[in-house]
Amino acid sequence: MDPARLARLAQKTDLSALLDRLEAMTNDELAELLGADEAGASGDGADGADVPVYQPPAPDADFYRLFDRALTAEQQDARRPIRRFMTEDVAPVINDYWERAEMPFELVPGLRDALRQSLGDQPARTYCTDPFLAGLVAMEIPRVDPSIGTFLGVTWGLCLYSIWQFGSDAQKEKWIGPLERFEAFGSWALTEPEHGSDAALGLATTATRDGDTWTLDGAKKWSGNATFADVTVVWARDTADGQVKGFLVEKDTPGFEVTKLEGKIAKRAVQNVDIVLDGVQVTEADRLPGVRSFKDVAGQLAIARAGVAWEACGMAMGLYEQTLDYCTRRMQFGKPIAGFQLVQEGLVRMLGNVVALQAMMLGLAGCYDEPRRLHERASLAKVFCVDKMRETASIGRGLLGGNGILLEHGVARLFADAEAVYSYEGSREMNVLITGRAVTGLSAFV
Ligand SMILES: Cc1cc2nc3c(=O)[nH]c(=O)nc-3n(C[C@H](O)[C@H](O)[C@H](O)COP(=O)(O)OP(=O)(O)OC[C@H]3O[C@@H](n4cnc5c(N)ncnc54)[C@H](O)[C@@H]3O)c2cc1C
Numbered sequence: 001m002d003p004a005r006l007a008r009l010a011q012k013t014d015l016s017a018l019l020d021r022l023e024a025m026t027n028d029e030l031a032e033l034l035g036a037d038e039a040g041a042s043g044d045g046a047d048g049a050d051v052p053v054y055q056p057p058a059p060d061a062d063f064y065r066l067f068d069r070a071l072t073a074e075q076q077d078a079r080r081p082i083r084r085f086m087t088e089d090v091a092p093v094i095n096d097y098w099e100r101a102e103m104p105f106e107l108v109p110g111l112r113d114a115l116r117q118s119l120g121d122q123p124a125r126t127y128c129t130d131p132f133l134a135g136l137v138a139m140e141i142p143r144v145d146p147s148i149g150t151f152l153g154v155t156w157g158l159c160l161y162s163i164w165q166f167g168s169d170a171q172k173e174k175w176i177g178p179l180e181r182f183e184a185f186g187s188w189a190l191t192e193p194e195h196g197s198d199a200a201l202g203l204a205t206t207a208t209r210d211g212d213t214w215t216l217d218g219a220k221k222w223s224g225n226a227t228f229a230d231v232t233v234v235w236a237r238d239t240a241d242g243q244v245k246g247f248l249v250e251k252d253t254p255g256f257e258v259t260k261l262e263g264k265i266a267k268r269a270v271q272n273v274d275i276v277l278d279g280v281q282v283t284e285a286d287r288l289p290g291v292r293s294f295k296d297v298a299g300q301l302a303i304a305r306a307g308v309a310w311e312a313c314g315m316a317m318g319l320y321e322q323t324l325d326y327c328t329r330r331m332q333f334g335k336p337i338a339g340f341q342l343v344q345e346g347l348v349r350m351l352g353n354v355v356a357l358q359a360m361m362l363g364l365a366g367c368y369d370e371p372r373r374l375h376e377r378a379s380l381a382k383v384f385c386v387d388k389m390r391e392t393a394s395i396g397r398g399l400l401g402g403n404g405i406l407l408e409h410g411v412a413r414l415f416a417d418a419e420a421v422y423s424y425e426g427s428r429e430m431n432v433l434i435t436g437r438a439v440t441g442l443s444a445f446v
Pocket of ligand 1: 195272
């Protein structure tokens with residue numbers, strides 16, 4: 001209670017008698033009184049005059065109504081079920097999973113239903129063929145939780161997409177339906193302990209053919225979902241022609257050892273791993289026949305990279321909304337901290353970033369029909385969106401004060417997750433170099 005307001009009230013009335021009367025009232029009488037007060041919606045101004053009671057506006061990250069104007073009615077409809085699922089079903093429970101570093105399997109059936117409502121009867125097909133709709137989903141999910149976004153991005157965006165794009169009819173027949181219905185889960189293993197940014201040149205996992213059998217040897221690192229995945233797309237270099245090829249390795253294949261990575265400070269609900277491939281045997285029927293070289297993988301990575309830029313945009317929106325909501329409720333010096341100039345400066349910087357990211361992503365959405373240049377355009381979006389999202393996370397975390405490092409207020413989890421998004425799908429530097437090469441015509445990689 002603000003002492004100055006109490007003092008002003010004491011000049012008008014006998015405070016002690018007023019409190020006695022209030023104390024003696026029943027709950028119903030109090031509720032009726034407060035309801036009447038709300039209807040009048042007035043408070044006590046500094047000069048004793050009535051001023052309106054503060055009613056915070058609902059946080060809304062679409063300040064320019066960019067999505068309202070850019071999206072068709074069907075696209076608007078597609079956003080709603082997944083957004084509802086994330087806010088109503090995921091938000092209340094996700095912190096516990098994140099803190100325990102566990103995959104929230106209880107949410108998988110709800111996610112499947114929400115995706116079906118958002119993307120139609122063949123949601124994975126829509127996800128693979130309509131990158132704009134997939135982008136909207138990839139934005140709405142991490143607005144609430146980026147770990148769920150990565151779970152989907154790996155099982156559908158990387159694993160299922162590889163099979164859909166490069167697989168044989170038999171492989172598609174076997175895997176696409178179960179992966180789409182979440183009856184099976186997928187992982188995708190490109191990065192190695194010794195080769196991350198230089199995977200294109202340095203990939204050291206080998207594939208050696210003998211008749212109909214391929215033997216895979218090497219190691220992989222990170223591969224999301226791999227602790228529970230039924231199938232992992234493993235990228236390996238053919239010892240005969242030196243080209244990178246893709247193989248489908250099923251869970252429990254002898255020599256395929258998966259160990260969960262512990263001690264992560266970001267995306268803790270995502271199950272990242274170390275994998276050892278020690279003489280893993282698969283058949284020619286398990287090789288993805290549509291892959292000719294690493295260039296094919298790079299094409300897939302461009303779409304995935306655009307997905308990460310959508311993710312950063314969604315995270316920035318969530319960070320802004322959570323921070324604004326907190327600042328309108330948190331009282332200091334007798335008023336909501338949102339009423340202080342320096343706090344508003346931070347909120348406005350966050351909102352400016354959010355609108356810039358939304359505009360950039362709507363711009364990138366217009367580039368999907370020119371796949372040849374998507375690579376560099378997605379890289380620019382990844383660099384810019386993640387930089388600005390990370391800045392937005394930092395401002396938001398600060399505006400929450402000490403509560404900014406507590407999971408319960410929503411911002412801390414996104415703040416920590418920002419660090420993973422900064423480095424994956426090509427680190428910031430790699431994406432700078434891809435864009436730099438495109439605009440200068442000069443490669444600065446090595
Ligand atoms: C949460 C998470 C999930 C992931 N999921 C998957 C997955 O499902 N499947 C998968 O295959 N991988 C996955 N990854 C791996 C991810 O793609 C790599 O972390 C990323 O490509 C960077 O590789 P690295 O971590 O080995 O860093 P490094 O390549 O070791 O880079 C370290 C630093 O050096 C810089 N650097 C390197 N080369 C240059 C250069 N030429 N010029 C300037 N700077 C340079 C980098 O930018 C970076 O800052 C995941 C990673 C994370 C964090």
